[in-house]
Amino acid sequence: MSPQPARRNERSRRAILAAALELLAESGYADLTIEAIASRAGVGKPTIYRWWRGKGAIILDAVVETFPDVVELPDTGDLRADLRAVIRATVAEFADPTLSATTRALTIETLADDDLAGQVRDRLLRPQLDAVRARLESARAAGRVRPDAPLEQVVELLFGPIYHRWLLRTGPLTEPYADALVDLVMAAIEPAGG
Amino acid sequence: MSPQPARRNERSRRAILAAALELLAESGYADLTIEAIASRAGVGKPTIYRWWRGKGAIILDAVVETFPDVVELPDTGDLRADLRAVIRATVAEFADPTLSATTRALTIETLADDDLAGQVRDRLLRPQLDAVRARLESARAAGRVRPDAPLEQVVELLFGPIYHRWLLRTGPLTEPYADALVDLVMAAIEPAGG
Amino acid sequence: MSPQPARRNERSRRAILAAALELLAESGYADLTIEAIASRAGVGKPTIYRWWRGKGAIILDAVVETFPDVVELPDTGDLRADLRAVIRATVAEFADPTLSATTRALTIETLADDDLAGQVRDRLLRPQLDAVRARLESARAAGRVRPDAPLEQVVELLFGPIYHRWLLRTGPLTEPYADALVDLVMAAIEPAGG
Amino acid sequence: MSPQPARRNERSRRAILAAALELLAESGYADLTIEAIASRAGVGKPTIYRWWRGKGAIILDAVVETFPDVVELPDTGDLRADLRAVIRATVAEFADPTLSATTRALTIETLADDDLAGQVRDRLLRPQLDAVRARLESARAAGRVRPDAPLEQVVELLFGPIYHRWLLRTGPLTEPYADALVDLVMAAIEPAGG
DNA sequence: CCTTAACCGAGACGGTACGTCGGGTCTTTGA
DNA sequence: TCAAAGACCCGACGTACCGTCTCGGTTAAGG
Structure with missing residues (x-):
């Protein structure tokens, strides 16, 4: 019923996240459509909907994965x-x-x-x-x-x-x-x- | 070329702003479409596009007109x-x-x-x-x-x-x-x- | 109620018929709209609807007026x-x-x-x-x-x-x-x- | 680029042609709109535009398919x-x-x-x-x-x-x-x- | 190694909304 | 006082995406 993560195509996953960030950087939110992401990633739309609820979830994953390290606060005493x-x-x-x-x-x-x-x-x-x-x-x-x-x-x-x-x-x-x-x-x- | 405000239908203007706020209150942003506003206001879509650039401009006008008075700050000395x-x-x-x-x-x-x-x-x-x-x-x-x-x-x-x-x-x-x-x-x- | 022919503006009448034929000759039927005729003739749309039922009636009038003389058949005996x-x-x-x-x-x-x-x-x-x-x-x-x-x-x-x-x-x-x-x-x- | 006939939905194709003929018979050409055909056929407008250029092409297909057999001329000698x-x-x-x-x-x-x-x-x-x-x-x-x-x-x-x-x-x-x-x-x- | 089942790409589908065009009517304005 | 101008309501246009579905084809797991 629900998809099996083990079978997931890692290449597609990466391509989708990358495509989303690229499109955002190039054209902004207005041109960020699921179809554009799928096309840019060389992926079918169902592959996206199988793993994400929508654009927001994709962007969140992309951001979390691309900028993973929170600024580690120094504690210099000052x-x-x-x-x-x-x-x-x-x-x-x-x-x-x-x-x-x-x-x-x-x-x-x-x-x-x-x-x-x-x-x-x-x-x-x-x-x-x-x-x-x-x-x-x-x-x-x-x-x-x-x-x-x-x-x-x-x-x-x-x-x-x-x-x-x-x-x-x-x-x-x-x-x-x-x-x-x-x-x-x-x-x-x-x-x-x- | 650009529309003449003098000819504007005041009744339509009000109905559109009211319809936008009502729809927002009732169904939220997801269901706020230009078509829904036009339909609720009893107005054609072109009448909306003649006077506003999009949903955002309508909402702004509606808010400015509906809640016109900024809180008048008291100056009690405290x-x-x-x-x-x-x-x-x-x-x-x-x-x-x-x-x-x-x-x-x-x-x-x-x-x-x-x-x-x-x-x-x-x-x-x-x-x-x-x-x-x-x-x-x-x-x-x-x-x-x-x-x-x-x-x-x-x-x-x-x-x-x-x-x-x-x-x-x-x-x-x-x-x-x-x-x-x-x-x-x-x-x-x-x-x-x- | 119904318009008084006596009051009719002859200049407008001519301009409308001419505009219709010109537009037909230039752009064909697809671009022949009442708005285009009105605009070309320098006339408001209501002026057109006051005197004609639609595009067809205009074209008919224009043709009848522009090409009035039916071919006068000779009777040479042959x-x-x-x-x-x-x-x-x-x-x-x-x-x-x-x-x-x-x-x-x-x-x-x-x-x-x-x-x-x-x-x-x-x-x-x-x-x-x-x-x-x-x-x-x-x-x-x-x-x-x-x-x-x-x-x-x-x-x-x-x-x-x-x-x-x-x-x-x-x-x-x-x-x-x-x-x-x-x-x-x-x-x-x-x-x-x- | 251009749609693949193999994937075409035969049920939709038939429904569209039938709807066009029905609407013509019932209401005449004036009420024959793409939207009306789509609605009657239970089909989205893009499905129509994907396969036909306009109303004319639909009617032609419908007529060719519905009345396929040309009158087979007898040759009785007379x-x-x-x-x-x-x-x-x-x-x-x-x-x-x-x-x-x-x-x-x-x-x-x-x-x-x-x-x-x-x-x-x-x-x-x-x-x-x-x-x-x-x-x-x-x-x-x-x-x-x-x-x-x-x-x-x-x-x-x-x-x-x-x-x-x-x-x-x-x-x-x-x-x-x-x-x-x-x-x-x-x-x-x-x-x-x- | 072979089967087989899931995911995959592709894209057509029923829809919704878009923003525009033109139709025909009604109101305002100016001559 | 009438006609110009044009705003109005309306409905249809043709398009873009939505999210779902149905296809074969490929691939990786499990037998």
Whole structure:
């Protein structure tokens, strides 16, 4: 009934994921159709529908497989420097046209599919968010962060503005912007007597 | 060549905008087609295409016209209280299923159309963001905000996390969340000797 | 209620008929739309619908007005020569690309509208057919045609094959063809002892 | 590139042709739309466009398939009787409302599409015309027809007037008419000494 | 090694919606 | 006061993809 992963054609799987990313980079979301992916990958449409629920699932798999390593947060003891590193990298990703196109496509699919939204959150973002949260916890243990700071929300305080600016084009996504953002968040969480 | 607004049928215009919002509330973005809007509004498709570029433009017009009054920020002298009011209201909007469906649809269209993105930013969001920014400026003049705080980014620090949580479903959109968010931002901008 | 012919704009009337014939000659029936006629004539569509039922009626009026004079059949006493003259002229009309395009358009409209068919028959064809019939009658009176020949059908025997060949492209429409046709019909109607 | 006939769905093909003829018989050419055919046949529009160029091609296929057997001309030795049989049958076809509606539709399409005109001529009419011509040739060989009679034109002399009368409604399409037509043509081709 | 069953490519299928064109009507505007 | 201009409602156009289905052909597992 349901397909047997053992029989799966690895060549086709790779070709489909690659085709999806290529098409996104070349023509954007508007031209990303299942038919185009199948044609580019040299694959029949049923092969795609056998293994994925739709475009969103393909893009998610492609992204997870192509950019597998979450930024491993350094713990240099200097929280501000460590956050700068990760926020600068994140801002750069959103500023990059190709990566941005992919994220844009994935976000569109996510907005129309709750299931997919959960998977994107858990498989793609959670590791990144958790790593930052862990870094914040270690900083709090070291007395560099107010003991009562709600760390989950602090993480969102770091990443949320980037999404806002990317989504609504309210300003440039540059390094100075990233640094200023980190400074603002640092000011919010530093112990009173800083 | 291009249509003459003077000749426009006001009844049709209203019916189209209303139909779009109704369909969104009832069936969500997936079932929001131009044909469905035309049919519900008792209007021909060409009448829609004569005046709008696509679904996104219709939704934007509908939202702007239906929810015209941006929250008029109070200036009670108590910045924290004033921000709580506006952030609570914003969080409530994103938590509301109907409004959220509309925002979701508009965001999808925005992600696929740069032109539309600019219009959404300028016509829909800018007034709100500017109002908050103005309140922050008056607070800064009153010495309640650090003189070097980058107010544009502070505004995004307030709204960005809400978008993040709404987009990625990383947590509930509740009043306590709103208040905690305001507290974090206040901590980031209060004068050192607060 | 119904339009008053006295008030009719003669300039518009002429422009519409001319535009119809021009468009037919230039682009053929496929591009002959009421909108194109209106635009070419510098006239609004309602002005057309006020005075004509549709494209067919316009073309009929245009043809009747532009080619008003039915071939005046000579009566030289030589029936064969007289018929040759009229049949040659008719064959030449069907062979002419411009006239053929007009006839084609009118025939299409005729096939889809019984009312128009009657008008085309009575206003456009009847004079021609009756003239030939009258010539045949005078020939019969002179003893050149069998007394029992059904003249109405003889007229159709002359013109029918031309329509057949034009409609079904079963052969060229040339002078030799016209002459051979006349000879055949003459053989059918000459008195036995010829 | 072009569709593979081997994969074609025979059930759909039949349903489409049947639907076209039914709609023509019921509502006439004005209501014969591709959408109506698709809907009646329970078929998607693209399935129609995949296999046919337009309405004309469908009707032609339907007619060829539904009325496949050309009247097999008898050769009783009595040419007049044989021609009466075929001309009576032809006149009856044009007089029949359903068949006439089909012919009317096909003629309209034919007038607007040269390609189709050739196909109608070759696939639908040619066999019939050739059969009559063959009968005339055998009669000529038997000395019943003038040796110099242009047989191709004689065939058109038989069928042309029927088209003329049908197209222009110049008279009734009845058996006496058919017989009188045959008599006229016989008079035109019989050897001089009868 | 051979069978056999699953996946594979290919693409036709019934559909839905697209964005456009033209039909015929109705309203506004200007001369 | 009438006609120009053109917006309107409507329906059909021909196309693009959707997701499903039916084909042989190939391939890899299991006997």
